[in-house]
Amino acid sequence: MKEILKQLELFLKSSNFDRGIRLGVGITTPFAIMYFLGYFEYAPALVVGAFLNAPGDIPGSVKRKVNAILISIGLTMVVTAIILFSKPFLPLLLVALATITFVVSLISVYGFRGSLVSFSGLLAMVLAFAIQKETAHDILVQVALMGAGGLWYLAVSFIFQKLAPKKDQNQLLSDTLLLIGEYLKLRSKLLTKKTMRDELLKQTFVIQHQINEKHETLRETLLTHRKRSGRTHYEEKQLLLFLSSINIFELIEATHLDYDRIDRIFGKRKEFLKASKNLNKIMGNHLIRLSELLIQNDKIPNKDMLLNALSKANESITNYIDSVKLPEAREGALVLKNLYDYQEQLLQEIRAVRRVMANVKDVSKLSLKRQDSSQFLTLQEYRLNILFENLSLESTMFRHSLRLAITIVFAYLLGFLFDIQNTYWILLTIIVIMRPSYGLTKERSKDRVIGTLIGAAVAIGIVLITQNVVVYAVLAVVSLVLAFSLIQQNYKSAAALITITIIFVYSFINPDAFEVIQYRVIDTIIGSVIAVVATYILLPTWEADNLKQVLLNALEMNKKYLLATQELYQDPSKYKLSYNVARKEAFLAISNLNAAFQRLTQDPKSKQKEFQLIYEIVTLNQTMISAIASIRNFIINHKTTPASIEFNILIKKISNTLQMSYDRLDHAKIEKKVTEETAEHAQDKLLEKYQQLSNMRDENIRQGNTELDTETLHGLQEAYLIANHMSWLKSLSENIKKATESYGSSLTEDK
Incomplete structure (x- = not known):
């Protein structure tokens, strides 16, 4: 129970939950304000605008975040207007669908932030089918209100940023230390687990990539946020933690030994490696605990366990020499000594992290010059010719964009010909789960279907218990906040929560909630199947190529x-x-x-x-x-x-x-x-x-x-x-x- 409460506290204090709250404020406030002002009919458009432009609100450079959201606002307005004006004319609508899908999805060539802007544009295209506006005046009012909603969300994000300016950086540092701690524990197993090394190495590949991604985001966040007056004490502290995390990561990499040589030297004497393995495990757990304290702001744990484990690792060298005897023991002793030196340095870096977190006054100061720090930044280029360079079947993103455009048009025609009630739910499923690679599309499809079924089951249970629209409204908002908080960490859970939100929102339109649930599940399954099949047969991209x-x-x-x-x-x-x-x-x-x-x-x-x-x-x-x-x-x-x-x-x-x-x-x-x-x-x-x-x-x-x-x-x-x-x-x-x-x-x- 104690561990569950700790994890709950970490989640509620995380920047992910904070972004979920931002979205909750962004969509509920317009409803409340418009209701009290007597203009409630304008609230949905404002809310849609806020919702569509929330994806670009991710950690990183504030300037790039603002620019991304502003571009997203303009893109969603243009896309919505095109679809709404094209809807009465099927041939024109099909051309608009294909063109928008292809062009907007190609924006993903500009990296992760570009892919989020692209997603906002595609989401706007799909949601436009749910908007019933026929006259030019109504369409323009709808688009203008959506733009206002996007600007409203940007203001909400800015206010939250001012209230907790370092929350994102702290979360990134916490996530990085957590991953490094897990990585160190994983690497410790390589010393003695001879038969499991291939599998363990494959696991290290995944964690290494995640650590490097966190480091890249931290570089952008910490090294671009420079003021003329210099860094504040808190910024200095965060930068020190970041640099320590890089040093720890490199030290762990440096202890990747020649395991064939280790096996030859120690043979059946692997017990002399257990002290070093245990030290890595203890240091890994300590880093994980420090990562939690960056969020919890609790007391830093005692370092005695670390020092005792280090002492035992040192004693194992003497024990090995006493057992095997020199000169036969020299090579093994040098291996143990070199390993011990690495671990001693690791411990020093961990203690440096402890000192920074404890606000020790004599921690080292940084003298990183602006021209030096710029060399460590790998900033995404946004030149127009990058887009043109990808206009080739050799480009993975070009193939994906073309594949997605064909799939979207096919799915819409399928819904049109068979008179499916909410065709855009199928389109929504496709744009959410379809990715350039088949493997990721298949994985997200499975998570989407399972999450939808779980969400539908929960919604059915709630509908059977209560028929109260107030309960539906509260649960819809809570579910959306939680879904947005979890979408990067646990897509299956997020899919379940999104399903609950959609079902309860539609329950206001259609009182028959069971009918809504039925259509939601069927459309999700149809969309998932179409996405997986299309990724496999339409201009497929295989990683080996x-x-x-x-x-x-x-x-x-x-x-x-x-x-x-x-x-x-x-x-x-x-x-x-x-x-x-x-x-x-x-x-x-x-x-x-x-x-x-x-x-x-x-x-x-x-x-x-x-x-x-x-x-x-x-x-x-x-x-x-x-x-x-x-x-x-x-x-x-x-x-x-x-x-x-x-x-x-x-x-x-x-x-x-x-x-x-x-x-x-x-x-x-x-x-x-x-x-x-x-x-x-x-x-x-x-x-x-x-x-x-x-x-x-x-x-x-x-x-x-x-x-x-x-x-x-x-x-x-x-x-x-x-x-x-x-x-x-x-x-x-x-x-x-x-x-x-x-x-x-x-x-x-x-x-």
Whole structure:
């Protein structure tokens, strides 16, 4: 019960519920005002205008949010006017339907915010069929009132923003810490769950993409909101939390170990890894609790459990050495020591988050220049030629827009020919669930049907209990607020609540509520079936056919990330900014690759061409980015020797191999710049350096010098990590080249 109450509190204090309340205020206030002024007949148009323009109210830059809602208002007014004037003339109406659907849905090429504006336009098109206005005067009044309703909602949103200016940012930070905590717990299982690694890795792909999406939105929100007078203390605090979340995420990535080597070293001695695994789990749970406290504003939990778990992880290194004995235990001990160092740094970052949340006065200050911060922003371009560039069957959005236009016209004609009572309910279902990918359309269709059936069952129960229109009105508003709050998190529940809202709203028009419920369920099922079938047979888009460009970008960014790490090794202070930008681009590229792979898994089995090969490529690229992050982390947190000639030779070899992979996939001319013999020699020299230090340490032990000084330990750690990681990266790059060659060949054969 305590956990349920906590989750309820988190929901009621969330920005998602806050946006639901905004919509509730936006639609109920016009009803109340118009009723008391005696102009109630104008209220529905105002409410429709407010409702249609609410989707664009999402976290991000305030300027872009306002612009999106204003464009949405203009678009919904124009679309509504066109449909209302075209309704008496069937041929004209069909042309208008097809044209509006195609053009408006194509606006989605401008990213997530563009897709929400597009949705508002499509929603306006469908709802226009429910509006009964015949004369030009009535139509123009309707459109004008809808515009006023949209402006009213913008004012409501602005007022809520002023009342709680940091609510969206806090929610984003909370969601990010929650996802990172879950990610850390998931990664801990990889240490010992050998048989489950493939499945666990697939789960990490999903969470990684979600984390990167949150980070991108936070960059837009926090780095564009700059005042001439500088940041406030609260803004400074939020930015510190954001930067800590990035550091924690990279540290988790850096602990992606060579699990084949781990299995070889520890074999049946996995019990020595359990302390490290438990520490990750405890730190993950602590991050999740901190994420909740950003919303709850409760007391920060004690850190003793974290420190005890860290101490046990350190003790496991000594226990391993005592059990296995040196020199046999050296390699395993270095693995445990490197892992412990990462976890110690993770704990330091978590403690930094704790200090910021506790408002500790001596937390570090930021000195991020405007020109530096701008390099971290990936802002959506809104040039007109982006629209024209997508006017091709090669474009996924073009195919989707054309498919949606054909489907909408077909569904309307179906309803017209068979005299279906509320054809626009079928159209509404189609525009809500139909997506560019078949897998997502099928998933949303299933959730929509199940949600509608649940909502209908609940509505039937309420109708049987009461016939009170006041109860219907209250439940309609409450259901709509909750639906809008849940629509991004739980579409099935949102669909159920939307169904309840629609049924009770229509109960005012049609007293026979059971008839309304019946038509609602039937029309939803018809719309869902049409959407799924159309996505499968009309200009279908299969993810396997669209992976090439995403993969090319991942290869290019991994190469840049590798070279940025090489520069960081030469001079950490000089190249810190360029490294951070390269890291951000690489993480986004791998996130997009992970998301593409996830969409691939949702396609029909028969369309998942070269699935195992693609999975191998995704996993190899993911592992490479983690290995690079691991090298960077060691460079930043340890006093290192200058980068050796052998290190630079291997970096060149690995980057060239990645370039060769890129060129083979892109059918470009290939130039081999580093011979295999040179790279092998450099690899042997790095391993030889570690072996020399290891032999020296063995000799010291034989002479009775068992104490290990910090300088010698760091020297051994650096030599071991660099030698093995460079060997690992070289092997990964070669495997990537082989896999991309096979993938490129399969693409050529399919043409």
